[in-house]
Amino acid sequence: MPIHPFTLILPAAGESRRYGRNKLLEPLVGKPILYHTLRAFLDRGDVEEIVVVTGHDFGADRDIAGLLKDGRIRICAGGACRAESVQRGILAASEKTQWVAIHDAARPLISNALIDRTLAAAWEYGCAAPALAVALTIKEAQGPLPARVERTVPRDRLWAMQTPQIMRRADVLAAYEKCPLPMEKITDDVQLLELAGKPVYLVEGEERNLKVTTPGDLVLAERHLEIRNSNDESNSNNQ
16 A cells, blocks of 8 residues: 555643543553553554644643654644544644644554554545444434434434544635634544535444443453453464
């Protein structure tokens, strides 16, 4: 696969309200969640730059501090909501940046295969993101519950979004300029391009590329990582 350098935007300014404390510092097999996420991209030769958008002092953690010594990483302050934080990260990136990949800092199990798959689709179509088919039955109702069901939403056309979401820097910045919605209403990065009339393509996501939102998610992530490490060790011994 030809190398197309890109900048990673890592929004990490959230307050982890649902988790109860800063989840990015929670240990995952002995290392903070943010460490695993950074490591996954720092090991790639096509990552020109990583912009960590945050107001937290992650450098106080020894493991993360070691990674922050990498010259490709820069820090910028976050905004009032995720979309604003991402915009600040993109604007803080080097002016020579042509492609940006926006990835949830709390998705530490991202694989190279998924990154490669999303990159390939982005280069072909201009914008791409991984997604999983929605397996649950979805009902539409006016909350909060209890509430009367208005309809059952057909799920054969529904997809649950993941990251990284990869697009041209110029396209997403232009989309920000003419976004018709308040920034707090933007729940997904490629949504900006949809609103601007740009095509967005989906590629197959991965179950293990989960986002840690609750302590239960962390337990599941640990299990996935233990299985991956065990398989890697087994493959190494068989070579």
